[in-house]
Amino acid sequence: MSPETAALQAIGWPVGADGQPEFPPWREALAAHPQARPARVVEQHRTGYVVADGPQRSFKVESPPDWQRPKFPPEQRAGVGDWVLIEGGRIVGLLPRRSTIKRGAAGEHYRQQLIAANVDTAFVVCGLDGDFNPRRIERYLLLVGGGAEPVVVLTKADLCPDADRARAALAHVAADGVAIVAVNARERASVAQLDRWLQPGRTAVLVGSSGAGKSTLTNTLLGIERMKTGEVRAHDSRGRHTTTYRALIPLPSGACLIDTPGMRELKPTGEEDVADTFADVEAVAAECRFRDCSHQREPGCAVRAAIDAGTLDEDRFAHYLKLREEVEGAARTLAQRRAQKGEEKTPGRAPNKRVDDRHGRR
Numbered sequence: 001m002s003p004e005t006a007a008l009q010a011i012g013w014p015v016g017a018d019g020q021p022e023f024p025p026w027r028e029a030l031a032a033h034p035q036a037r038p039a040r041v042v043e044q045h046r047t048g049y050v051v052a053d054g055p056q057r058s059f060k061v062e063s064p065p066d067w068q069r070p071k072f073p074p075e076q077r078a079g080v081g082d083w084v085l086i087e088g089g090r091i092v093g094l095l096p097r098r099s100t101i102k103r104g105a106a107g108e109h110y111r112q113q114l115i116a117a118n119v120d121t122a123f124v125v126c127g128l129d130g131d132f133n134p135r136r137i138e139r140y141l142l143l144v145g146g147g148a149e150p151v152v153v154l155t156k157a158d159l160c161p162d163a164d165r166a167r168a169a170l171a172h173v174a175a176d177g178v179a180i181v182a183v184n185a186r187e188r189a190s191v192a193q194l195d196r197w198l199q200p201g202r203t204a205v206l207v208g209s210s211g212a213g214k215s216t217l218t219n220t221l222l223g224i225e226r227m228k229t230g231e232v233r234a235h236d237s238r239g240r241h242t243t244t245y246r247a248l249i250p251l252p253s254g255a256c257l258i259d260t261p262g263m264r265e266l267k268p269t270g271e272e273d274v275a276d277t278f279a280d281v282e283a284v285a286a287e288c289r290f291r292d293c294s295h296q297r298e299p300g301c302a303v304r305a306a307i308d309a310g311t312l313d314e315d316r317f318a319h320y321l322k323l324r325e326e327v328e329g330a331a332r333t334l335a336q337r338r339a340q341k342g343e344e345k346t347p348g349r350a351p352n353k354r355v356d357d358r359h360g361r362r
């Protein structure tokens with residue numbers, strides 16, 4: 001393998017036995033641009049990007065003129081984690097995404113926002129302090145679940161004598177096959193519980209509210225202690241030391257970590273699959289006598305029976321209904337928008353669909 005390819009591999013470039021990318025559409029894109037070379041988006045700015053072609057090898061590039069048009073759909077521009085083709089200091093192509101994590105952007109108009117691309121694992125970070133909120137975790141799981149293997153990371157375990165109660169509140173999430181890990185984000189030995197998702201070449205993203213401990217986790221994984229959180233000292237492309245916010249960070253383990261700012265609003269895009277996150281609820285509802293049961297007071301309602309029996313959490317059920325409504329509403333808007341634009345509806349959700357067998361889930 002050439003040193004260039006090895007450097008790319010160290011930031012997540014999937015290399016096959018023949019030294020070419022494992023993913024056939026990427027081979028084709030490379031063949032179509034013989035003068036271009038691949039790089040990964042580390043930071044996205046208004047006018048351009050910082051990309052990297054290896055650990056500690058980042059540089060600025062311009063975006064294609066097309067992407068600068070105000071009407072260009074933002075989710076079709078490269079985002080953090082994307083692989084792009086570079087030619088002469090400019091991006092000339094975006095490689096097809098192997099996975100995406102998106103949300104509906106805040107605001108009145110329907111717009112999608114890419115949180116991260118080409119991610120294997122999504123760490124949903126939530127503190128075991130007053131911040132702990134199973135409903136918020138469910139919402140995050142719904143949004144990230146289509147793109148990557150979700151893992152719930154409960155921080156501040158050192159401040160919480162009763163992590164078992166939190167685990168009990170997430171029993172349905174665990175039963176669905178989602179790993180739940182409680183850590184002290186400040187302690188390397190504790191954070192080592194995440195190592196199995198941070199193998200060389202893997203990419204993980206941290207999502208969670210402000211103050212949940214994402215920067216603390218990042219610093220601990222980087223081996224940086226007691227640095228002011230939110231700031232990672234890095235060497236920038238102009239060769240001077242600055243304090244910058246690095247969105248995609250190569251870890252000593254050989255994995256890449258994408259940190260995201262705390263998100264206040266998490267709106268679905270309409271492409272999520274509620275059944276995926278709430279398989280337990282849907283399994284119970286399937287047992288109702290009437291197919292169109294509204295789970296209010298119909299006879300033979302399995303949902304009511306399960307809530308009465310204490311096997312289904314009433315809040316979780318209510319949240320399921322709410323999220324389902326939100327996803328359906330967003331899906332309608334998305335369909336309208338696509339119809340207006342005459343956009344070809346992409347068949348299925350294949351590019352976003354989690355590869356279940358890879359993660360050994362269901």
Ligand SMILES: Nc1nc2c(ncn2[C@@H]2O[C@H](COP(=O)(O)OP(=O)(O)OP(=O)(O)O)[C@@H](O)[C@H]2O)c(=O)[nH]1
Binds near residue numbers: 155158184215260
């Ligand atoms: N004791 C303890 N404190 C923690 C832990 N995780 C985070 N903290 C503290 O919680 C505060 C917030 O943590 P941050 O890492 O800044 O949170 P964040 O998720 O990066 O927040 P944003 O950058 O605003 O999105 C800091 O004072 C951390 O030191 C933990 O596991 N144990």
Ligand SMILES: [Zn+2]
Binds near residue numbers: 285293296300301302
């Ligand atoms: Zn029912």
